[in-house]
Amino acid sequence: xxxxxxxxxxxxxxxxIVQINCTYQTSGFYGLSWYQQxxxxxxxxxxxxxxxxxxxTGRFSSFLSRSDSYGYLLLQELxxxxxxxxxxxxxxxxxxxxxxxxxxxxxxxx
Amino acid sequence: xxxxSQSPSNKVTEKGKDVELRCDPISGxxxxxxxxQRLGQGLEFLIxxxxxxxxxxxxxxxxxxSAERTGESVSTLTIQRTQQEDSAxxxxxxxxxxxxxxxxxxxxxxxxx
Numbered sequence: 001x002x003x004x005x006x007x008x009x010x011x012x013x014x015x016x017i018v019q020i021n022c023t024y025q026t027s028g029f030y031g032l033s034w035y036q037q038x039x040x041x042x043x044x045x046x047x048x049x050x051x052x053x054x055x056x057t058g059r060f061s062s063f064l065s066r067s068d069s070y071g072y073l074l075l076q077e078l079x080x081x082x083x084x085x086x087x088x089x090x091x092x093x094x095x096x097x098x099x100x101x102x103x104x105x106x107x108x109x110x
Numbered sequence: 111x112x113x114x115s116q117s118p119s120n121k122v123t124e125k126g127k128d129v130e131l132r133c134d135p136i137s138g139x140x141x142x143x144x145x146x147q148r149l150g151q152g153l154e155f156l157i158x159x160x161x162x163x164x165x166x167x168x169x170x171x172x173x174x175x176s177a178e179r180t181g182e183s184v185s186t187l188t189i190q191r192t193q194q195e196d197s198a199x200x201x202x203x204x205x206x207x208x209x210x211x212x213x214x215x216x217x218x219x220x221x222x223x
Contacts, residue, residue: 042201042214095165096141096207102152
């Protein structure tokens, strides 16, 4: 079976850098994705790592290491608007179903 | 349409009544997902469609829940004899089979009173 683990909550200070980790147990997947969800809103796609290494998109970066079954989302120059829940997800190779982590609530303090 | 559309956006129903939730995915997206999200919680998988087939129904919480998809397009999630515990936001998402990015609708907020 597939499972992904993330911390339930992370707290950081405005302007700082924060890393949200995602560890997984899976028999095969098509890469790791990250989604952001603000309170009351729908999840929106942030990034995708199909290969090992770092992907950068503006203030957000995402990393994947298949050998370590580990990935992370890095948010730099935190802004109050980054306060949201962040979900990691993988697509199962056997049936293309998306498997989701439980989400990490990011709390940003001024 | 340009995005995933769900209707109604809000639904208040009396305990014991049946409800139908609708999802219009992005045109051409063969994969469609239904999730339930309770306040402050993560995404609870309900069912996944590939085309009109549902290879994985394991997430449906009880036999009161059913879903169908027709024409590789619209999907309907039906909850029979609603209970207060069914109150949640029901989210629909679609994606291309080979593309990992999923696009979500704004959800249907269901309140059972």
